[in-house]
Amino acid sequence: MTVLGMFLGGVAAVGVLLVVTFAPPFRAVRLVDRLAPYVHDTPPPSRLLGTATAPGLLTAARRVFGPVVADGARFVDRVLGGRAAVRRRLDALGGEQSVEDLRVEQVVWGGLGLLGAALVAAVGTLLAGSVNVLSVALLCLAGLLGGVLGRDWWLTQQVRRREDLLLAEFPVVAELLALAVTAGEGPAGAIARVTRLSGGELARELGGALGRARAGVPLGTALQQVADRTSVDALARFVDGLLVAIERGTPLAEVLRAQAADVREAGKRRLLEAGGRKEIAMMVPVVFLVLPVTVLFALFPGLISIVSLAR
Known part of the structure; x- marks a missing residue:
């Protein structure tokens, strides 16, 4: 007490x-x-105009x-x-x-x-x-x-988890963009169609870039901001291909399909590497748990016999 x-x-x-x-x-x-x-003389906006959000730990x-x-x-x-x-x-x-x-x-x-x-x-x-x-x-x-x-x-x-999601979504989004470009859409129209039909982190990033472009920012600058915000190399190459197509009018569909194929191959390699690491990690319980128990079961009857004979 x-x-x-x-x-x-x-x-x-x-x-x-x-x-x-x-x-x-x-x-x-x-x-x-x-x-x-003396500075905050503007009345606060009505709460009815905002979105209703639950107060979090920070607030x-x-x-x-x-x-x-x-x-x-x-x-x-x-x-x-x-x-x-x-x-x-x-x-x-x-x-x-x-x-x-x-x-x-x-x-x-x-x-x-x-x-x-x-x-x-x-x-x-x-x-x-x-x-x-x-x-x-x-x-x-x-x-x-x-x-x-x-x-x-x-x-x-x-x-890291968000970048993994971006990589996982990239092949599908790239092929959808390639399909839209092949059908006759321009880069901006293809991005608008794909972001309207799909969801996910990459679609939201492209939708945000398109929204900034519609607000007055050049589309190339908005897309470059998307590449600068992430450290994903595939996304940076994807944005570079879009910028080249927008600025010079080069064919974009084949480039997008090739990038999607490269990302899929990189994903397969990452899966194989992760499987190799997991295989090594699975040896730990086998060596330190299963093997000692097996040896104990194999030697215990003989040990009991030796002890009984010694008496």
Whole structure:
């Protein structure tokens, strides 16, 4: 009970300290807060004009712990850095999320990791009956860093998964475009028809490029932006072929079919490589689990016979 009381008292003290530190009378007024009443003179648009979206973890964290989360996000950005690499991965993900939003999510993930580590430390302390301050501090620090870095790792996994989807969808989309071009459609018309009839990540990327082109951006520039946002070589070659066809009027259907065939062959090679890696990984349970059990079953009767004869 003494250990539990110490833990609860420490949590209460930290909470009171945070409340007092970030209370409006004690918090420093930023320049943005001073200028906001004079700059934001446009009334906010009606919510009826927007799409109804459920509040997520990021929105809830900003509403409840606004100043703390914002300060933590700026601190994480200063410590980790790499805004250009983060921006490139966010662009490759195809969303509208900003770097600041990602930093806020990293702070939230770090807070959840710290909370989980504190709970684990509290349970371990109750079971052990004594407090090891160094172990508790290291565990909380590991939970905090794991949460912050885990969000960055998850972003990388999201980008990789989306690029795999782009590669998987590319042959079908390329052949549909080749079919539309062969039927007499221009590149822009073929893209519009394919994006209207199909779905998926690649169709959404091409549809976004077509929408920017209809808004006034040159179609070549919009397609080049699609290639710049991803690191998929097949998509970059596909965009180069479209740009050459748009600028010079060269035949496009055969080029698209050849690119689709190349991507399919590359997909087959990746499947064979993945199968080879899985085959090696399957040897681990065979060698370390199945084989020892088989040897044990083979030697156990003889061992029992030797022991019985020795008696």
